[in-house]
Amino acid sequence: MSLIFESDVIKVDPAAAATHVLLVGCGEYPSLAPAGYGGLPSLTSPRISVEAVANWFLTGVDAMPPGQGKDSSEAFCNEDAPLGSLVMLTSPVGSYETPFGTSVPITRPSIANLKTAYLTWLDRLKLNPESRGVFYFCGHGISDGETQFLVADDLGEDEADMWNAAFHLSMTVQASLRKARASLFYFIDACMELSEEIINQMQAPKALIGASRRGALTTTEWAIVRATTANRLAYAPEGGVAHFTQALLSALRGHCGVEHPSGKGYAVDVTRLRAAISEFLEFAQPDDKTDRQGIGKTEGDGNWAVPLHVLTKRPSVMLELDVLPPGFRPIAQAFIQDMALVRDTKPLASGPVRFVREHGEWTYGTNSTDPTSFAEKIFNRKLLTNAAVRRLIKVD
Structure with missing residues (x-):
């Protein structure tokens, strides 16, 4: 032993x-x-x-x-x-x-x-x-x-x-x-x-x-x-x-x-x-x-x-974001923002991106680096209390 x-x-x-x-x-x-x-x-x-x-x-x-x-x-x-x-x-x-x-x-x-x-x-x-x-x-x-x-x-x-x-x-x-x-x-x-x-x-x-x-x-x-x-x-x-x-x-x-x-x-x-x-x-x-x-x-x-x-501190959620259809990835970016409207943005060109944040209310979504491609998709004040969450955001 x-x-x-x-x-x-x-x-x-x-x-x-x-x-x-x-x-x-x-x-x-x-x-x-x-x-x-x-x-x-x-x-x-x-x-x-x-x-x-x-x-x-x-x-x-x-x-x-x-x-x-x-x-x-x-x-x-x-x-x-x-x-x-x-x-x-x-x-x-x-x-x-x-x-x-x-x-x-x-x-x-x-x-x-x-x-x-x-x-x-x-x-x-x-x-x-x-x-x-x-x-x-x-x-x-x-x-x-x-x-x-x-x-x-x-x-x-x-x-x-x-x-x-x-x-x-x-x-x-x-x-x-x-x-x-x-x-x-x-x-x-x-x-x-x-x-x-x-x-x-x-x-x-x-x-x-x-x-x-x-x-x-x-x-x-x-x-x-x-x-x-x-x-x-x-x-x-x-x-x-x-x-x-x-x-x-x-x-x-x-x-x-x-x-x-x-x-x-x-x-x-x-x-x-x-x-x-x-x-x-x-x-x-x-x-x-x-x-x-x-x-x-x-x-x-x-x-x-x-x-x-x-x-000793509040648990975190891992949020994975991506766009659907994936053909929009080269010009798409995902974001998450807090109640103070401070936004963190990551490009989706290489595939899905992940954000780690404390459990709580968060606003997230996706937009395009080319504003004429698709309109911003935003999900306001969503309660995130799971350990890991995956969201596919459909754009057109």
Whole structure:
């Protein structure tokens, strides 16, 4: 288990309210082909995606040296549950260069290592109901048409049980709800593609940990946010951050939230975060892509209002503007203006343009550098409170 960060507060008092993070990226899968599972190739994105998520958590004020932490619009922030620990398992293995200047060797996400890390994560989360647990997985996911199974890096290495390195996600969560007391957030960047191999197994994969179905739940605030829908793929650029993960990070970087109950800052909870991820996921994919990845069904209980992250200033909207038909682009420009009529203008000659502004009322539109081509199109005092908005303005 690779413990990348543990706060001084948690070292002194393990029961202090904190956010405990477990990041898993399975990419190498060296035994898939020899075991006859050629349909599941190795992946280049999981390690890169895990490190991107780790960097977001670790560049905040909780982990960085004093005065070097980034603003809440760029990195993790939650005064009610500061970062307490972060553990990372990835393949291919190697060292992770932390934002605060250390190099940590990373543990492989085999099923045994994953179980050990998961139980340690739960042990931390048993201690305080005000803590938050974040589990992030990027790698192969498969489905029997309904249930999602996640695949550890050593699938196929146990000759006596080739599928023992796959585990049942929902049952793992259900078992965890009877062990942890904290709020739990699961972000799963994996496919849910139908697998005939898993359907034809004598025994379906089990939960990562064991538990009884009896007894009251010790946590009732939890959610699973999946990267894709049933029987569909999740996509990633070769050698880049996966689309869902990129959308997640974009949403967390200042683009969603609601006023915190204390009146101090803006709370980023599952309700707002899921909507923002969905909007940014659309932007992450090429416009001409027909098989578009859409965010999957979110499982969970509670009112989904527990803040995972807290912004110190009002969230922003990313507004993308373009003209239709696109033949007008060479002479068209887009603009946005505030209540004081201060206007920001960008040319559309190279394609759609984006403006980032605080949530609120904004006036936007398009006009031509050649006034005889088309009349100015203007949309007055539109309330913009989404994370990412795309507007195609028809001109004639």
